Amino acid sequence: MAGKVPATVVTGFLGAGKTTLIRHMLQNAEGKRIALIINEFGDLGVDGDILKGCGIETCTEDDVMELSNGCICCTVADDFIPTMEKLLDRDTPPDHIVIETSGLALPQPLVRAFNWPGISTRVTVDGVVTVVDGRAVTDGQFAHSVAAVDAQRKLDENLDHETPLSELFEDQVACADMIVVNKADLLDTAEADGLVARLKDEARGGVQVVKASMGALPVSVLLGQGVGAEADLDARHEVHHHHHDDDHAHHEGDHHDDDHHHDHDHHHHHAHEHGHDEFESFIVTRSEIADPAAFAEQVADVIRAHGILRLKGFAAVANKPMRLTLQAVGPRVDTYFDRPLGSDPRETRLVVIGEAGLDRAAITAALVA
Numbered sequence: 001m002a003g004k005v006p007a008t009v010v011t012g013f014l015g016a017g018k019t020t021l022i023r024h025m026l027q028n029a030e031g032k033r034i035a036l037i038i039n040e041f042g043d044l045g046v047d048g049d050i051l052k053g054c055g056i057e058t059c060t061e062d063d064v065m066e067l068s069n070g071c072i073c074c075t076v077a078d079d080f081i082p083t084m085e086k087l088l089d090r091d092t093p094p095d096h097i098v099i100e101t102s103g104l105a106l107p108q109p110l111v112r113a114f115n116w117p118g119i120s121t122r123v124t125v126d127g128v129v130t131v132v133d134g135r136a137v138t139d140g141q142f143a144h145s146v147a148a149v150d151a152q153r154k155l156d157e158n159l160d161h162e163t164p165l166s167e168l169f170e171d172q173v174a175c176a177d178m179i180v181v182n183k184a185d186l187l188d189t190a191e192a193d194g195l196v197a198r199l200k201d202e203a204r205g206g207v208q209v210v211k212a213s214m215g216a217l218p219v220s221v222l223l224g225q226g227v228g229a230e231a232d233l234d235a236r237h238e239v240h241h242h243h244h245d246d247d248h249a250h251h252e253g254d255h256h257d258d259d260h261h262h263d264h265d266h267h268h269h270h271a272h273e274h275g276h277d278e279f280e281s282f283i284v285t286r287s288e289i290a291d292p293a294a295f296a297e298q299v300a301d302v303i304r305a306h307g308i309l310r311l312k313g314f315a316a317v318a319n320k321p322m323r324l325t326l327q328a329v330g331p332r333v334d335t336y337f338d339r340p341l342g343s344d345p346r347e348t349r350l351v352v353i354g355e356a357g358l359d360r361a362a363i364t365a366a367l368v369a
């Protein structure tokens with residue numbers, strides 16, 4: 001994957017909190033240059049305006065690109081690929097690309113588009129993040145305003161209007177590498193934990209499910225999953241069959257011309273900012289390790305036992321002059337030797353990131369063992 005620009009796909013129903021999450025991410029980008037592509041479908045460019053007008057210094061208008069309209073699979077060649085190429089051809093290409101999908105466009109066709117010649121050697125899908133309205137899903141509704149979602153669906157004649165929302169939801173869950181149970185502030189602990197457990201069960205193995213309020217997640221948790229989802233589409237099955245056939249491939253999208261509005265409250269972004277109190281990180285230092293493979297297994301066990309989201313750092317390996325880099329996303333642990341240790345101390349330093357309440361003592365003990 002070296003050399004490819006990573007792209008994160010953010011999906012989720014209308015009102016789940018995608019825009020809120022992305023806004024928070026741009027405001028807390030930790031120095032990463034993030035470009036944003038928005039595929040607003042049947043929407044009037046509201047999200048784009050919100051994000052362009054966000055006043056975030058690191059995010060200029062140029063960093064926000066909108067796909068004209070219509071469904072990704074219809075417009076891939078005319079719109080999505082050229083937009084991506086424009087971003088990649090810049091003198092200083094972005095460190096990371098984030099794509100906000102319209103709530104009803106399934107993520108699978110977008111992920112598939114990354115296999116197109118022209119971009120497949122230059123970008124990769126770092127991960128698919130599915131944002132879920134925790135309150136609505138707990139209430140069995142999938143979206144806070146089912147009427148608004150239905151109205152959005154009707155704006156697009158290409159969409160089949162019959163598929164129950166529950167199936168679209170299943171598709172979004174099936175494609176996810178990370179599921180964000182958003183609006184945790186509207187859930188009590190038992191509800192939140194219950195939904196997390198249920199989604200872990202429904203999702204593919206190894207998918208991370210995290211709680212958030214106002215989409216406040218550290219960039220270090222959201223980005224850098226390193227999945228390469230475009231190579232792994234078969235695992236992300238579409239439960240139902242998507243709306244249209246090939247002769248719609250160049251649909252004009254003229255149904256967007258008139259003044260369709262839907263009633264979700266884009267303009268009511270709350271003024272208060274949430275911090276990252278729900279997440280924590282700490283560093284574990286230990287002596288050199290004996291064997292990279294065995295240590296990777298040890299780390300994977302600790303991650304599983306304690307629900308750690310990310311773990312990364314460097315290790316010194318007995319009798320090796322090179323430094324070992326270790327990166328784990330959930331229990332997937334990657335290691336490689338990156339450079340000579342030189343005069344660095346022969347020790348191992350690991351950063352552990354997870355939801356608040358990690359048992360630091362037990363984790364530390366297990367990692368230094």
Ligand SMILES: Nc1nc2c(ncn2[C@@H]2O[C@H](COP(=O)(O)OP(=O)(O)OP(=O)(O)O)[C@@H](O)[C@H]2O)c(=O)[nH]1
Pocket residue numbers: 012013014015016017018019020021047102103182183184185186212213214215264265266268269270
């Ligand atoms: N209480 C609460 N409200 C939230 C949270 N996250 C988002 N909201 C509100 O929910 C509404 C919808 O949020 P958006 O971020 O616009 O949702 P979206 O998924 O981008 O929706 P579309 O762009 O319309 O598809 C806004 O009014 C947000 O302020 C949350 O964690 N808790």
